Amino acid sequence: MLGENSAYHPDGVVDVGILVVTLFKNPLRDRAVKFLSDVLSRKKRAAIPVTAVLGAFHVTTRYLNLPAMDVMKVLIKMLETMSPAFYPHIFLEDAIDAIKYARDYKIKSWDGYIIKLAKSIGNNIVYTLDEELSKVKDVVVINPFPQDLVEKYHEYIEGKLRRS
Secondary structure (H helix, E strand, O other), X not given: OHHHHOOOOOOOEEOHXXXXXXXXXXXOHHHHHHHHHHHHOOOOOOEEEHHHHHHHHHHHHHXXXXXXXXXXXXXXXXXXXXXXXXXXXXXXXXXXXXXXXHHHHOOOHHHHHHHHHHHHOOOOEEEOOOHHHXXXXXXXXXXXXXXXXXXXXXXXXHHHHHHO
């Protein structure tokens, strides 16, 4: 179903976590904003599923306790760019496959959709902080950030969660 856009998104699919780190001050934010800026401006031709934007709102407001109004404003501004990077389609067949991936690989269903989208647009590349996705066959998981910054980010998040 999704293959018709493979030429348009040759650089991969952006996962929720990449969006999340752009929404608050943390060690990865500057790099994440640059990466996302490149995707939105099509310097990097990756797909951002609209579902990932919804997921970013959920993660940042529910788990990181960021103010919903602040997160909402940033995400709406992002969507209002109307960038062709946004991938709005969720076909029933794709949802079925996403659920099967979630079951088979014991991952979240929205991650199953990211996998389905990456495979369907023909490049199998997922930009993510979620190393768990590397267990999925035929998918190339790329963390676009330097490992030392990722470690600092994880330490920062662990500290933030302990304090809340």
